[in-house]
Amino acid sequence: MSTAQSAADPLAELFAASPRHFADSPLYTRLGRVVAADERLLAIARHARSGQLPSNLLFASVHYLLLRDPAQELAAWYPSTGREPAAGDPGPAFTAFCLSRREEIIELMRRRLVQTNVVKRSILLRLGMTVVASMTDEPVMLIEVGSSAGVHLRFDDYRYEIGGRTWGRASSPVVVAAEWRGDGPPPDLGPLPAIADRAGIDLNPIDAGDPDERLWLRALIWPENLAQAALQDEALRAVAANRPRTYAGDAVDLLPEVAAEVPRGAPIVIFHSATRLHVATERREAFDAAIAGAGREHDLFHLSFEGARDLGTDAFALELSRGGEPVRRLAIGHGHAEWLSDSGPGRPRVR
Numbered sequence: 183m184s185t186a187q188s189a190a191d192p193l194a195e196l197f198a199a200s201p202r203h204f205a206d207s208p209l210y211t212r213l214g215r216v217v218a219a220d221e222r223l224l225a226i227a228r229h230a231r232s233g234q235l236p237s238n239l240l241f242a243s244v245h246y247l248l249l250r251d252p253a254q255e256l257a258a259w260y261p262s263t264g265r266e267p268a269a270g271d272p273g274p275a276f277t278a279f280c281l282s283r284r285e286e287i288i289e290l291m292r293r294r295l296v297q298t299n300v301v302k303r304s305i306l307l308r309l310g311m312t313v314v315a316s317m318t319d320e321p322v323m324l325i326e327v328g329s330s331a332g333v334h335l336r337f338d339d340y341r342y343e344i345g346g347r348t349w350g351r352a353s354s355p356v357v358v359a360a361e362w363r364g365d366g367p368p369p370d371l372g373p374l375p376a377i378a379d380r381a382g383i384d385l386n387p388i389d390a391g392d393p394d395e396r397l398w399l400r401a402l403i404w405p406e407n408l409a410q411a412a413l414q415d416e417a418l419r420a421v422a423a424n425r426p427r428t429y430a431g432d433a434v435d436l437l438p439e440v441a442a443e444v445p446r447g448a449p450i451v452i453f454h455s456a457t458r459l460h461v462a463t464e465r466r467e468a469f470d471a472a473i474a475g476a477g478r479e480h481d482l483f484h485l486s487f488e489g490a491r492d493l494g495t496d497a498f499a500l501e502l503s504r505g506g507e508p509v510r511r512l513a514i515g516h517g518h519a520e521w522l523s524d525s526g527p528g529r530p531r532v533r
């Protein structure tokens with residue numbers, strides 16, 4: 183086995199950092215170290231599509247192949263495959279699988295994108311829209327940038343549970359529960375604005391009704407996270423039954439066109455979560471400018487749930503601005519919205 187020089191190789195360093203990036207996945211934490219130390223596996227990971235995180239893509243590609251063929255020896259380390267769990271080190275089985283299925287893995291890594299559609303992040307849109315409702319009486323156009331399969335665009339069909347309170351559609355099979363870790367009372371998920379129209383923009387919109395695309399979304403979820411997978415199934419069913427309009431392409435190019443469909447002066451809410459962080463660094467200025475541009479002829483509310491410099495790597499911030507002026511930070515939360523808070527150790531209060 184050839185050994186990778188992790189100090190000199192950013193890709194090896196990325197995999198070596200798996201305990202941080204995949205903190206909720208004991209399997210990926212272990213496998214990350216295996217890949218970081220093996221040049222043959224790193225060589226496969228180097229085929230990741232440009233701009234995509236190679237570690238997420240490699241793990242998801244292997245997971246996808248195992249979900250299609252759970253009889254593989256390696257599948258026994260993946261709780262998602264329903265196999266009797268294997269004990270011991272998954273490293274040798276993982277390495278053997280990757281080397282024997284190298285071409286299929288590379289083909290997936292070249293073609294697919296990291297587009298995990300985290301249903302629980304709908305609670306951030308729900309919270310933000312409540313605040314928008316307190317600021318305008320007019321019907322709003324909702325545009326989600328990076329909408330993936332569109333599960334957030336049906337946010338008002340779901341039931342929400344936080345801090346012992348419930349909100350939203352009580353009978354919904356999609357139940358979004360987040361732990362409240364704030365010092366103050368949990369947020370109010372009260373009345374929503376009227377929604378005049380809604381649309382998603384994504385580089386590659388996922389068809390919620392297509393079994394193969396659903397399998398890829400399933401493969402993007404950590405193998406241990408059975409609850410997230412079950413919630414995703416429910417949400418995808420809801421979306422497939424009532425598909426939101428979605429535009430395929432780069433938001434930088436498409437936002438001006440989509441915003442132009444909205445009557446002048448009317449309110450537009452542009453929402454994105456875990457999307458800007460996937461935009462290549464050199465494109466971020468254009469991405470921000472495309473969003474700001476929608477405010478030239480409209481009453482623009484910009485709602486984002488992304489990483490923030492002042493937070494740790496495990497937390498995102500929900501920020502709201504109007505017409506380019508910050509309104510306030512509405513919440514901070516776990517990147518997958520497992521918990522929300524209004525403050526925290528070393529973190530600023532948000533209201």
Ligand SMILES: C[S@@+](CC[C@H](N)C(=O)[O-])C[C@H]1O[C@@H](n2cnc3c(N)ncnc32)[C@H](O)[C@@H]1O
Nearest residue numbers: 297298299300328330384385432433455456457
């Ligand atoms: C990690 S996924 C997050 C999906 C969803 N926002 C969520 O929070 O569940 C990021 C999504 O953003 C899309 N994306 C990235 N850059 C984009 C761009 N410039 N324009 C449109 N979509 C983009 C990707 O295709 C992908 O579906």
